[in-house]
Amino acid sequence: MTHRQRRFGAHRVVAVLLTVLGLLAGAALVGAAPAGALQRGTALARGVGYWQYDLQGAQGTVHAHVLSVDLRAARAGLLYPGKVAARATVSAMADTQGAVAGVNGDFFNISEAQHPGVEATGAAVGPAIAEGRVLKSAVPDGQRFGPALPPGATTRDVFGVGVDGRARLDRLSLAGSVRTPTERLPLGGLNQYALPVDSIGAFTSDWGEASRVRATCGTDTDRAAGCSTDTSEVTVRRGRVVSVTDRPGGGAIAAGTTVLVGREAGARELRTFVVGERVAVTHRLVAAGSGVPYRFALGGYPVLRGGVPVAGLDDRTSAVRTAVGTADGGRRLLLFALDGAPAYRSGLTLAEVASALRAAGAVDAFSLDGGGSTTLVAREPGAAGVSVRNHPTDAPERAVAGGIGVFARP
Structure with a gap:
């Protein structure tokens, strides 16, 4: 020097x-x-x-x-x-x-005292973006951990820095779908520890090894409500269904693989999927504010x-x-x-x-x-x-x- x-x-x-x-x-x-x-x-x-x-x-x-x-x-x-x-x-x-x-x-899923036998996942409440890559979307408001939200706030609220280098407050909502040759279904969650009632959620390799059972517990308004008894899980690898089961599983998810978890109406839709069928899963987070893509964001x-x-x-x-x-x-x-x-x-x-x-x-x-x-x-x-x-x-x-x-x- x-x-x-x-x-x-x-x-x-x-x-x-x-x-x-x-x-x-x-x-x-x-x-x-x-x-x-x-x-x-x-x-x-x-x-x-x-x-x-x-x-x-x-x-x-x-x-x-x-x-x-x-x-x-x-x-x-x-x-x-x-x-x-x-x-x-x-x-x-x-x-x-x-x-x-x-x-x-962000606040996170720290304990599961209300659901015996269900492990806490450690996953955050709100959306998360790292180095421009979407990691997860927000759980329903009633499923958050932490003190009560102020009036008008939601789990979709984020703080982040855009690709323009400026920090801002915003709100990020999930937009996604599950497409088969015959139908298009809305995606209700991405790598979330809690899914909306009647929805289908996607889990990718970014999720980790934690059990996906927690995603089917509670309701949109009551985190402590019991776990759903009407569930299904579909594994999609390289665009094709490779398995259909009745209960969410756990363990690492390989790159190029998406696990779909459904509860109630979402589970009934997934049970119609057939091994070998083509499935395309898409997802992104949509900003309510400036529209500038985020380099990083958290809830x-x-x-x-x-x-x-x-x-x-x-x-x-x-x-x-x-x-x-x-x-x-x-x-x-x-x-x-x-x-x-x-x-x-x-x-x-x-x-x-x-x-x-x-x-x-x-x-x-x-x-x-x-x-x-x-x-x-x-x-x-x-x-x-x-x-x-x-x-x-x-x-x-x-x-x-x-x-x-x-x-x-x-």
Whole structure:
């Protein structure tokens, strides 16, 4: 490296740190961060800054950890374990994928106490896109894990970054079909742990090895409802039916193979399929917003739009939270995670999270999984891997379905 290159790189790091400190100073003016926070800003990479500070919530003092990401100098992407129905810690996913920082992501299928003998899949609630590839679509609203959705929110709500490099809030719906020589059937799900009643869902090699039985349990309005007794499964390989059974199975799905799972009316349709019959399965996620294709996206729900907190946000229940905000026309991210140490575990309400992100400079903000899942990791320049910066309430670190990773550009 030449002297000029070293000087240029040093100036970049200094510029990032000054940007971070400037944001903190602005936040302090509106009461979001004390002046002492100015001494705790760190530049992690070009365009990536990290700081922490105390906030006063209705239930007491909390400690916030924030990553500022300039998407013109760094990029963001989906952290995930390699399969939809799998879990890993945020630090393990970040190191495996080469991220310099990250936070946990969407809520997920964490337990199945209401369905004895049925395993939790670990799959996320909402849609997921990684490196432009659609991994899954959203479960019905009534099948989500996590606190009640704010008024008007849905499991189809996403935060993502488009191929234009801008972050935005959007809503992604599944559009797909199952075609045979004689009919065309609507596709009701893609790699989901819960399918709508009377529907047909598709499972691909992205799903993983978890049993597909969970997809036929519960209803569109009641996650705890029993599992359907009217089910069917069809395996399609290279465009032809190779098997038809009455009960969903499990195990890895080979590349080039799609497993169709039906419940109720969907199961009755699948039972008419014949081995050797031609079947074509298509699926895509349709955006309700800008129409720009997504480089990555994950689920959660909005708490701030256009600088205004979403109407009806819970202002009573405090908890340890994770959220992401956008600023500068979607060119900057603020990844926000509260500390779960006992001294700070009182947490914030959703209304307080929206206010805290707005004070930090966010225009739009999106709530992610919290509680024991809340984790923020970062890698110091020169370090071999990331370290956990907050204190997760699940010590040392909960395995989750995915997260948002921050990646340095050359």
